Amino acid sequence: MKCMEAYHQVARGRYDQAMQKLRDVVPTSHRTLRMQNLHLGFANMVRFKRQITVLRGTVEPDVAFETHALEIEYLRKSGEANQAFEKIAHLFDQFRERQDNGMIDASADAMAQDSSIIAAQTHRIRLLIIKANMWAHVGRAPKGFSVALRAANAAYTSMLMPLFWAAISALATILDQLQEFEAAQQLLDSIIPKAIEGADVMLVAQLYSKLTDAYVGRAFKDHISGSKEREQLLNTAQMYLERAKEAYDRVEDVDGILSCLERKAMLFRYRGDDGLAEEVDKMYEAEMDEARKREDEARGKDIKQT
Secondary structure, three states, X not given: OHHHHHHHHHHOOOHHHHHHHHHOOOHHHHOOHHHHHHHHHHHHHHHHHHHHHHHOOOOOHHHHHHHHHHHHHHHHHOOOHHHHHHHHHHHHHHHHHHHHHOOOXXXXXXXXXXXXXXXXXXXXXXXXXXHHXXXXXXXXXXXXXXXXXXXXXXXHHOOOHHHHHHHHHHHHHHHHHOOOHHHHXXXXXXXXXXXXXXOOHHHHXXXXXXXXXXXXXXXXXXXXXXXXXXXXXXXXXXXXXXXXXHHHHHHOOHHHHHHHHHHHHHHHHHOXXXXXXXXXXXXXXXXXHHHHHHHXXXXXXXXXXX
């Protein structure tokens, strides 16, 4: 109850009052992990909302946009898809309004104007990619298809190649959902070498992860059980899955690491390698234990602060 009251205070911009509501709660008194997690989640949400509000006060458009992107990601992971879509629509409205009103400062020099134009275009393309991924996230792949294509076309036309690769990544996700696995594989195969040169390790991890899905999808859709073709495709999928995990390890992305380990165990079990699957299960549990340990440490700090 107190947590929900704190949430309503945040919606009104009353951050101090929200934190006071949380201070009135002693989550450990309930002796349940759920209550402790709930308390920690709401405390983090209050701090997050307050911090991004402060950051948006900056005159730097790139910083302000990053706060919006983070908020959309937060809403997505919190299961608030409708709010995420509302946020995306609001940002597009803001882009259109600025364009209609003349978003470039006429008094600025040519270099500054060019920089502003590029920043605006970059933000618009990124928002298209975010929207396409959101449609995929809620299982509405057909609606995301045209959005991803628009993003890819705009990025390629503007020669913003990292955004082009990210748009292709979103498109591959959508194609996988539409069971167009071979098309997804071909797209990913065509961009991964260049993406690796771009040195965005998180993007590379995501691309390899999606390439894994494409190969697994092809294996089960196009070939019968026990066939040589299916076995070859699964071998390739496992190779790319390992590359995805290595990249996720480099950026310390726990969700990505756990996802890779889970799929790796599933592939081993499908192929009858139960011993190897159990080893991967142990790796998964070890990673989970380490993540819980870090959460417990963070929870202890948050309880003291709140």
